[in-house]
Amino acid sequence: MTDTHQPPRGTGAELKRAILDEARRRLESGGYPALSTRKIASAVGCTATSIYLYFNSKDALIHALIEEGFEDLNSKMMAAIEGDGPVLERLKDAARAYVRFGLERTAYYEIMFMLRPEQMERFPAESYRRARRSLDAFASFASVSPAEGLKRGTIVLTALHGLVALLIAQRVDAQLDREELIESAIHAACTAAVAPPF
C-alpha cells in the first residue's frame, strides 16, 4: 500500500510532475488524508521539504489538484449543456453530470467543495470564478435578466451540492432509493429554475 517504489525520479520540472502525479494517485486511492507531504515525498523518492521548491505550501499543491478537478467537472457539465434538446432536459443532464462527478470522483469533490475554509486556505477566488464557467451557462438559461439568471443558477448548484455532500457523508436515510432520490432532487431543482418568477 505505502508503495515505496522508487522509479528513477526526475529532477526540476520532472520532479514537480512526479510530485503532482503521486499526489493525484494518493488522493484518488486514499482521499484527502492520504495527502501527507512526507508520504508523497517518500513515495516519489525525495524529501518532504523538496515539495516546497515547487509549491508554496501543501495547500498550493492541493490547489493544483482542485484545478484539475474543476477542469473535469466543467467539461462534463458543458458537454451536457451544449447538447441539443429542450432547455430543461439539458439543464437536467448537466445536473446529472454534476452529481455523477461528485459520487464517482468523491475525493476530488471533497477537496473542491467540502473542505472547511479554516482548514485550508480558500481556493483563490479568481481561479474559482474561472473554474465555474458552467454556472454562467446555467445562468444564461431561462432567465429574464442576467442577475436573475445568476441567482437561479446558484440556487440549482447549491441544491445539487447539498445532495452530493450529504450522500457522500452518508447522512441520507438508507431506506431511500438512491437513484430515485437523485432523480427527484434534480427534477425539483431544475424545474424550479426554469419556472416563472414568483
Next chain:
Amino acid sequence: MTDTHQPPRGTGAELKRAILDEARRRLESGGYPALSTRKIASAVGCTATSIYLYFNSKDALIHALIEEGFEDLNSKMMAAIEGDGPVLERLKDAARAYVRFGLERTAYYEIMFMLRPEQMERFPAESYRRARRSLDAFASFASVSPAEGLKRGTIVLTALHGLVALLIAQRVDAQLDREELIESAIHAACTAAVAPPF
C-alpha cells in the same frame, strides 16, 4: 486569548462538565480548529490525557457538542413547524430557522454537517436519526405516502444544506443579495416539496 484562567476546577463529574464547557466556549469563539485536547485541558487546568477519563476520544467529546447542536436546531425547527398557518408557510419558517441556525451558529453547523467522514468518526447513526426528528415532521407534510414524504423532506434538507454550506464557505457569488438568495432558495425548495407528484 489563550485564557489560562484557572478557576478552582472541580473533580470527577465536575471536571467533565468543566471540560465540556471549555470545549463549547472554544468552539463558539474559535471554531473547530480551536478544539485541541491540549488547549482545552490547559484552559481547564488539567492534563490532556485526563480528558480521556471522561470521553473515549476527541471525537466523543465533539459528539457531545454535536448533540447539543441538534437539540438547539431541532427545537427551533419544531417550534416553526408546530405553529399554525398554512402548511407551506410553516415549512418555510422551519427552513428559515434551519438556515438561520447555520449562519448564526456556524461552528456548530460545521461540526454537525460539514466534517468529512474520514476526518471524524461519523456521528453515531442512531443518535443522528433521533436528532433528526424535524425531518420526520417535514416528511409528514404534504405527502401521499410516508415514503414519498421522507423523500421530499430529504430533498428539502439537502437543498438547505447546500445553501448553508456554500454560504459558510463563501463560495457564493458576492454580487448576489444574500437575503434574497436565501429567500428564493427556500421558496423553490419548499414549493417543490408540496407540489403534486411529477
Next chain:
DNA sequence: GGCTCTAAGTTTACACTGTCAACCACGCCT
C-alpha cells in the same frame, strides 16, 4: 492504627503532521 483496593490524574512517550533555516553539492560563467 495499618492494610489493601480503587478511582482520579499526571508523566512520559510515540508516531504523526506542515514547515522553516541552515547547509551541501553541482554546473555555469567570468
Next chain:
DNA sequence: AGGCGTGGTTGACAGTGTAAACTTAGAGCC
C-alpha cells in the same frame, strides 16, 4: 580558479491525538 545560483537534503520546531505506566488520595475493613 573563483564565485555564484540552482536544486536538494538535514535537522529542527511546534503542534497534534492518544496509549502505557506511574503516582496520589481516599474508602473499607481487620
